[in-house]
Amino acid sequence: MNGSLLRNREMKRLIVAAALLFAGAIVVSLFWMQFVWDGWNREQTRADLAAIGRVSSIDPKAAEELMSLYGKGYTDADFFRGMEIAGALGYIDSLPMAEYREARMSPGRLFLGVSIVFGLLFAAAGAAAWLAFRRIYRTVRDVSAGADHLMRGDFRVRFPDGEEGDLSILGHQFNQLSNRLQLTLHQLDREKERLRQLVSDVSHQVKTPLSSLLLFQELLSDAGLSAEERETLSEKSKGELFRMERLIRSMLTMSRLEAGIIELRMEATDVVDTIAPLLDTWKPQAERKRIDLTLDTSGPPASFRHDPFWLREALGNVIGNAIDFTPEDGSIRVSVRTTEASLSIAVRDSGPGIDPEDLPFLFHRFYQGKSAKRSGRGGTGIGLSLARLIADKHGGRLHAESEPGQGAVFTMTFPLFGPSAEG
Template identity: 30%
Template sequence: MIRSLFGRLFWSHLTVIIVSTLILGGSLSYLIRDHAITTKKVDLITKGGSTVALIAPDIADGRVPSSDTIARLNELTTATVWLADQEGNILAGQPPRRWSRDFDEDDAELDAMFEGKVQSWVRTDQRNPERAVVVALPIREAKAPTAMFLFAPIFGINRAAQAVETLLIYALLSGMAASIVLGYFMSRSLTRPIEDISRAAGSFAKGDFASRTTVTGDHEIGRLGEVFNSMADSLARIEQNRRDFLANITHEIRTPIAAIQAMAEALHDGVAGPELQNRYLETIVGQTRHMDKLVQELLDLAQLEAGELKIVKVKFELFEQLSHVCERFSPMLTEKNIRLEVVESKGELLVAADPMRLEQVLNNLVANAVRHSPPDSVISIKADKGTTFATVSVVDHGEGITSEDLPHIWERFYRAEKSRSRIGGGSGIGLAVTRQLVISMGGDIRVESTVGEGATFSFTLPLANS
């Protein structure tokens, strides 16, 4: 229990209560005793000074106070009064019992007293546990060094201290009982939410991607719960996208492999005539190219995410690169009767980027635009020069992208088309690769779309220093 967070919070809370109470009790006990002793010293010194003034004339004439005088002085000062010389001889009065054994003072203190300094001590008689205050006042009028001693026990100081200590013991026990109850509920209120988050995390780690914590609120643990739920939502979505992606990839690979296998078997068995043989061979070559492109995209994405793909930036003219892309897509454009136009701005536009990777970006975006554009439509590629960046936009007039799909199209494994037909779309990683390539070249990419009107993909590239 002590090793758990609940146990540590509970016992630390209890320990603070106990230590605080003990320190408070010891401090109060000391202050009570010290206040009583200090008050008694001041009282005896004041009364002693008045007493010395009363007997000083007799002492100056060499007369020693009688027993009756000493008795009246005892009543007046409420203390035991006696006179002694520098050798310790008692001149008048009667000191307490065992005075010579229990009340021997330091020679330096006695010398200072007989030289005219008031001295005071706190002593405890062995037979009486009550503390006593002893005050010694020099009698300067005496012919020989003489001092008056006043001895007064501080009755009740121990009883008062014991009463305080007893009260503190009861307070300590009550505080411990209250701290046990409060500490238990406070510790549980802190650890129960953490246990709930831990439970949800454990279930999530075991594959229950629907596991969420109920701990939310405007406090540290509540915000932790909200962050966990947000992270769980993101991971669950990624996991679902990964499963969809694997299903898509499986279908993408299975379809060409099945076609290649069927055609290869037909060629091997010799059941295909010369015309079919050429058609089968062309289909086989096309399917292998499709699978090669798919594998290459997967390798590029893995290298980009690991930061291992080499980007070689050079300075080149952007419009020349755009013209090469238009030429490359001529066969595909003729098939759908789509026109691809490059809108050029005045003057040359020099950028600092990797030409090969830029070509890959443009190929992905234009191929995506051609795939989603209707026949007899126009695809525009625009390039604008900014202050530090050039902006390239690929605009199509196809079916567009829904608002639900728009935030997720850059995610790996995501496909806006839920069907698995290769006719409807690519493998779902082309745009993820495109985005990573643009970012690796120091730019950014975004998309704007309206359903039924088309989509505009725009990316930036840093301008070359002239």
């Protein structure tokens, strides 16, 4: 026997139960055969005595001789001689001599025969149970070994799961567990890489405003500065602090959106109702540059499923970028258009336009175009990439078109049908 199989408690219980069942069957069979034999013996004795009684009514001396022989046993010659006489008289034509001879065998031989039959049956049943349990425990051991591989990071172990039965279900569940663990570890690796990238971006992007703040603080410590110079440096410090706060907030927001921590709360509302309050927020900043910021509401009602807060966040970044690069006395026009399949929101400005070399990289994180570097009006470099990410989360897309000297158009397009539109 396989020692590793016998160490299992269930297999030991199976062997003990089979042994007890076999012994019980033998004992029951013994009592049953003894009962049957006693009954048959009584009937045979009654038949023999009845035959002797009938003979005594014909020949008393012959009956006495039969009684003297009764119980003393017989020889095979006597048995076959009696069978020949009985056969000649026609009493046992339906019972062959050999079968009648076997019917008179002793209880010991009958018990031995039944025991052999029971033994063979139990041996066959035990062998079948042994093979079944061996397969079950082999599968369990394989699953245990597979779990060890998973803990070591080896996800190549697979079990057959295309058959019926609990073992196939166990194999399928193991494979599912392996896939989920692999996916979870992959997601953790992505999160670690995203966190590493975030820390790297923060340290790199915050370095410039921090350096400026340190310089301003050093200049402010000069006792010879006038009140006007101190006020100028103080305003510049506030500007750098505001820029740093906006940068960190934008990076954290983008990281949370990419990680799926923030869930959009989609609702079917008119997009004009979402945009109008946003323009009211940006108008004071536009008016400081005498920029005409307008919303074109001439089209029909345009409703689609979106998250009003995050859509305003995306459009706010686009509008803020347009205000930064539109000169004084310029204009910014926001319009909404719908077709049978999509809805688009366009932000058109009258600025200097975008250099063709900058367009392919415009939505890259922290990218600063040539015009931004020349004018020194560059923002955090993350607003447009955040706006595109929010558009993507809505199932849409954000793209830009521009000709140098002709301004720029940023367009968000969203589908009105499909999974993203249905939410």
